[in-house]
Structure formats: structure tokens, C-alpha cells
Amino acid sequence: MKKIAIALGCLGGALPGAVIADTPELTVYTYDSFVSDWGPGPKIEAAFEESCGCDLNLVGIEDGAALLARVRLEGAHSEADVVLGIDTNLMAAAAETGLFAPHEVSAEYDLPIAWEDASFLPYDWGYFAFVHNEGFAAPGDFRALAESDTKIVIQDPRSSTPGLGLLYWVKSAYGDEAPAIWQGLSDNIVTVTKGWSEAYGLFLEGEADMVLSYTTSPAYHLIAEEDASKAAALFDEGHYMQVEVAGMLKGSDQPDLARQFLAFMVSDAAQSILPTTNWMYPAVTPEAGLPKGFETLTQPEKALFYTADEAEALRKPALDEWLTALSR
Amino acid sequence: MADRAQPVSGTPGLVAAFGVAAVILGTLLTVALRAEGGAGLFGPADWSALRFTLLQASLSALLSVGLAVPVARALARRRFRGRAALIGLMGAPFILPVIVGVLGLVTVFGRGGWISQILGQFGLPPLSIYGLHGVVLAHVFFNLPLATRLILQGWQEVPGERFRLAAQLGIEGWSMWRLIELPMLMRVVPGALAVVFALCLTSFAVALTLGGGPRATTIELAIYQAFTFDFDLGRAALLSLVQLVLTGVTAWVALRLGSGEGFGAGLDRAIRRWDGQGALRRGLDAGWIGLAALFLLLPLSAVVLAGLAGMIGLPGQVWRSAAISLAVAGASTVLVLIVALPMAIAAARGGRGRGGILARMVELSGLLGLAASPLVIGTGLFILMRPLTDPIAMALPVTALVNALMALPFALRILGPRARDVLAGEGRLGLSLGLTGGRFVRLVLWPRMRPQIGFAAGLTAALSMGDLGVIALFADPDTATLPLQIYRLMGAYRMESAAGAALLLLLLSLALFYIIDRGGRYHAEA
Structure with missing residues (x-):
């Protein structure tokens, strides 16, 4: 049984995405459809890694509710640096955990509502x-x-x-x-x-x-x-x-990188990826406007x-x- | 009274059973201990969920098994071209991912389905599949194949000599039923009922989707809610315990009822039947086989038709997921065989008094896998593994392990009765010849149990292919299994590709089952 476990572990490890030593790693927990090959994940990862000199590790966990449950389960010692994909209806429960740190990122949001929140950053809606x-x-x-x-x-x-x-x-x-x-x-x-x-x-x-x-x-x-x-x-x-938000965890060992990622998520590069991969409105309308068809x-x-x-x-x-x- | 001496030891099986029970109960305990604050109370909503769960599971089990008896009887009596292929194909619903099966059913029985369209031609209103009847219909669709296979196996395990003797004595019809078939059914049916009941007990997506609203709430849904939206681990553990106890009690009763004596040893001759030759009986048998085939194959053909377009140009990631799923299925199958065979032997040693209770405990621990909520096992394993390793890196081994736990009860139902017969029939001879331990297993048990081992291994592999299991709790982008990839495609609006991937899954599972099952019975009757 152990041998099978090891063999399967190797199989998993041999797949692309192996970590290169010395590169800082940023772990982002999100919902499963975000990381899927048809979601925003692969493009977001490629775009962010271009500039960050880091390895972005996206982990998909079912949906927003299961995602929050996982963060609560792991508590202060979570592997995650950033949690992305909780919506405003679950935000109060997320804030109540006390696990999230202020992100200090600001942006000119194009939301139908005014947005003021120290811990959570809206990325699409x-x-x-x-x-x-x-x-x-x-x-x-x-x-x-x-x-x-x-x-x-x-x-x-x-x-x-x-x-x-x-x-x-x-x-x-x-x-x-x-x-x-x-x-x-x-x-x-x-x-x-x-x-x-x-x-x-x-x-x-x-x-x-x-x-x-x-x-x-x-x-x-x-x-x-x-x-x-x-x-x-x-x-x-x-x-x-529905407003989807991201936040960084207090327990992160890469706080600067986490902040950099959050800032990237509301930047033009990320915002122009989201409409045609996550099929939601971007929180900040990209310079080129919304895709044709919207x-x-x-x-x-x-x-x-x-x-x-x-x-x-x-x-x-x-x-x-x-x-x-x-x-x- | 002392237990009879046996040529093989029950110790490895007891150890395996203990291991299985430890994983299931240990993960439950882990979740309970991690709970913050007291466990939520068992409120009025939970009582109504409990009532609905019990009602739908009982109805589903009774109908699945009740229909499986005449179908299996007909299949046992008749030999016709394509019989083996039909039996194989009819097993397919059991290994389909739930969502794929439900969409297939809806294509046939739904408001806009084939039957409703035909009704519409005659100015009749569409069928409504949504409600308790829809839930039961779906559960019968998923479980009739399993029940049929289990009961058919009971017929095939009656030694060929008994039918030969019956033919010589002119025993037919009612006498055949009373002397051979009924005693056999008394042994097999309670176990089949318990398995289907336990399986339906933990139903969630099927019950909710076809149940038509919150009236169709099952305990498993309450567990999911407790885990995710409420994050009340104590409540999740409590509800999961309720499920385990319900299954435990049912299984205990069923196993007691089903522990009658077997038919003794035969000469392993191929079975030939001389009875049931009248035109009426032939017609009835043909009717049962035809109805069951129609009921099971129509939704399957809907799945195939929906998938054909999407099969062309399936994304490369789907193929990689298929390879990952095959590896997981292989690992689960090996795991199940390592655990199930000793457990089947330990359970078969049986005996009275303490030995009998131990034997039933072994079977019971195997059945628990069905009642355990995958969510609880997954979360428990996650909590346990975190201090030691990165659980996400262990996603595939954990998925293989949980899939194995879910398939174990079926493997035990398949291996158990045969192991009991072989031990009862050949045990004494083995002992007197000094043929014990590994040599008894290799020379006596293995050759006599090959068909059952093949069937159990094939079923486990196919089930593990199609089971979403706990991968959604752990997965990272690169290690999606095929069922998870199907959900991802659907979540990204790509329903056509999802249908294509579902067809690929169906074909792979069937091929896997066919090859392994065939390997076990290459010399047996078709």
C-alpha cells in the first residue's frame, strides 16, 4: 500500500509544474473552476509569473463555500498565502476567522456599488x-x-x-x-x-x-x-x-509577494483575462474596454x-x- | 462449542478489517475532535431529512433487489447469443458518474425527454420525473445492475451437479424454486439489500436533483452543509455517525438473515439447465430480460449519443486525466484485493459463538465503507496528514485509498459467499492432506475463486474510474481525474466536451471491467 502511495506520489510529482529551487513560491487557494484548463487559472499564472520571478501555485478547492471551510480548517498554519474566490455573502464569515490581513491595495473600481474593505479585494462581479x-x-x-x-x-x-x-x-x-x-x-x-x-x-x-x-x-x-x-x-x-473577492492571510510567509499578486489581480493584465475565462464582469474595466459581445x-x-x-x-x-x- | 479447524488462518483478514474500521472511524473521530464548540443539535429539519433518507433508501433497495430476482433468474436459465455482452453492458449504469447518469435518465424520462416527446405527439402531458418516484427510479437505474449481478452470481454458485440431479429427478418449476432457488436467494438477497440500502443512504446529488426540492433532503446534504456553509464539524461528525449506525444496524440484521448453509461442494462442472423449457416460461424470461435491458440501455444510449459529437477533438487535458484515472483505478484495485481476500476468508471461516460474531464483524467493517461520508473521510485524512506531509501532494494516493474503501463492500459481497462454499466444501480435505496456509490458497481457493476475484477486481477498477471520491477536496490543476475533469468542463459551460469526456469514461470503465472480469472466467460458461 505504501509502495503504491509512493508510486502515485511520484506520478503526481513528475507532472509539469515541478518547483525550481530558490524561486519563492506563492500559494493561492481558489475554487476549482478557476484553476481548470478552461478557467482563468493558466493565463493568470503565466501572466503573473512573467513579472514576479516566483512560482505561482494555484490550488482548486470545489467552490467558494468549500474553499472558506478549508481555510478555517487549516487555521493560522494554512499553506495558503492568498485566498481568492469568496463572495460577499461569505465575506463576513471569512472576516470573522481573523485569519485575513489588510491588503493595502487600492484601485479605481467600476462596480455598481462603492467598495471599502481593508481585508478583501474585489476582482470580478x-x-x-x-x-x-x-x-x-x-x-x-x-x-x-x-x-x-x-x-x-x-x-x-x-x-x-x-x-x-x-x-x-x-x-x-x-x-x-x-x-x-x-x-x-x-x-x-x-x-x-x-x-x-x-x-x-x-x-x-x-x-x-x-x-x-x-x-x-x-x-x-x-x-x-x-x-x-x-x-x-x-x-x-x-x-x-455577486462580488468575488480575494484576500491575503496573516500567516503568509510571503506577504510582499501576496500583496503583489493582489495588486496584479486588479491590474489591466488580469482584468482583461477574466471576462472571457471566468465569464464575469471585471472589477476594473480594462483600458481596451469589455470584450466584443458584452x-x-x-x-x-x-x-x-x-x-x-x-x-x-x-x-x-x-x-x-x-x-x-x-x-x- | 469450539470452532472447527480450518486450513487457512483468519488473522490476516481480522487485521485488514481492523485497518478498514480504523480508517473509517478514526477519520470520523478526528473530525469530531477538531470541532470548535459543541456539536449542533439534531433538529426538526434533521429528523425530516432522516425520514426521507430512510424512506427513499428502503424503497430503492426493495425495488432494485425485487426486480433483480426475476431478471437474474431469467439470465441464469437462458443461454443466447450476446448474453455475456448484455450482462456486461447492463452493468454500466453502476459505474457512471452520478451527474452523467442523471442527465442520461433525464434525456429519456425528463419533461423534455424522449418519452415525453412521444406522449406529446398524442397530445398527452409530459412525464414528471421529479419527486420521490424520480429518486427511486434513478436509484433503481444505478443499482439494479449490481443487484442483478450479485444474485446472478448466487445462481451460478449452485454446483452444476445439483441442477443435473434435479433434472434426473424431474424437479422443475415450483419444486426447483423451493428446493434450490429459494434457499440460495435466502442467502444472497439480504446481503444485496443491505448493500443497495447503504449505497442509497448516502445519496445526495441524485436525491436532491430528482427529488424536486428541499423536501428531498438527505442526511448527506446536511453533512455537506455543515462542512461548508456552517463549518460545524461537530454536527458533520454527528450526522455522519447517524449514517454509520443506520448502515451498521441494517447490515447486522441482513448478515444474520443471510448466513444460511450453502449447497456443499461440487465438481466445478459448467452449469447446464434443463428446466424452464415451456413456451410461457421462455416468454416470461425473455420479457424480464428485455424490460431490464430497455430500462438500463435507453439512458445509456442517451449518454452515448450526447457524447459522440464531443468525443471528436477532446482537449488533451482530458486524455491526461484519463491516464491519471487509470492509474488510480489500478491502485484501488490492488488495494481492494489485498484487503478483501483475507477479509472474505476470515468472514467465511465463520463458525458459531465467538467465531461467528468475529466473522460478522469483519463483514460489517467492510460494509461501513458504503455508509461513510467521503467528505468526512477526506477531511479526516486531511487533518491527520497535515502535520506529516503536504496533503495536496498526496491527492492521488488518498483518492485511490478512498475509492478502494468505497468499493470494498462490493468486493466482499462477491468474494464472501464463494469463499464460504469453498472452505465448507474443501476445507476438511485440505486439512487431512496437510494442505494449509498459502498452499491451500494457491491450489484450492484461487482456482475456485478466479471468476469471483476477476469480477470483484473488474468492478473495483470500473467504480474507481467513475468515482469522484475526494479528489475535489485535494486537487491541484495538474492532477485532475477524469470525473473531476468532466465537472470542470461543465463548470466552464463546455457541456458538449463534458458529454464527450463522459462517453470516454464510460468506454474506459466498461473496457477495464470487461478485460479484468474476463481474465477471471476465461474457462467458465459464457
């Missing part, structure tokens, strides 16, 4: 939206959706960050009326999935008219597949925002948003409301 096929007469708000016989697939807020985002979307738009909205939606919901991929897959299989995703989702189909058949429904209440995307008139502390305080009550309304 998006609006949640229901994506449908072009030509489908999508309802214009949640009430119209509840009254229609439109079928939707959503993600579970207990296992998925977009699912949690939808919870905040309804809550921020309707406040105390949120439970009634959920009850109205219950016959529109075909099913609730563990994560985004399952839901989007079901939608593409034709199981529902709309799926909870982002206003930027149609951009993927348009730009990468030259397929203009997907659109995002514009809701009159406004759209809830101008066709649905533009919400109102951005809905809870600060990290508001979101943390609302999570449990909103979740209970959701469970009660949909478990009937």
Missing part, C-alpha cells in the same frame, strides 16, 4: 439572472414569474453559492414578503440542484424554460460558441450582485446588494423562510 432561450417570452419580475407557468431550475442555497444568491435576491427585493414570493414560485420550480453545473445541464437538456445563472452567461455562448440563442431575463425589481448583455437598471454583515445576519432566517415555503 456579476448579476444573477434567469437565462432562457432566445424567443421565449420571459416574465419581467418574480411576481409575474410566480403567476406564469414558466418552469425554472435553481440551485440549493445549502450547497451552492448561486443558490444562496437567489435567496438574497428575493429577500432584498421583497423583504418580509419574500416567503409569499417563494410560495408562489414553488410550482414553477422543476427542481433544486446541488450546484450550478447540474442546473445548467438540466436547462440545456430542455427540462426548464429558465435557469438561475448570470447576466454574463449568454456571453459565453455568443463569444466562445458563436451561438446567440441564449438571453438573460431582465427583472424590474433589479438584480442581486455590449449585447442584459443591463439591469437597479443593482441589489447586501453588505457582508447584512448578508451574514440574514442567512439563517432567509434560509428558514425558503425551507418552510418550499417544503409544504
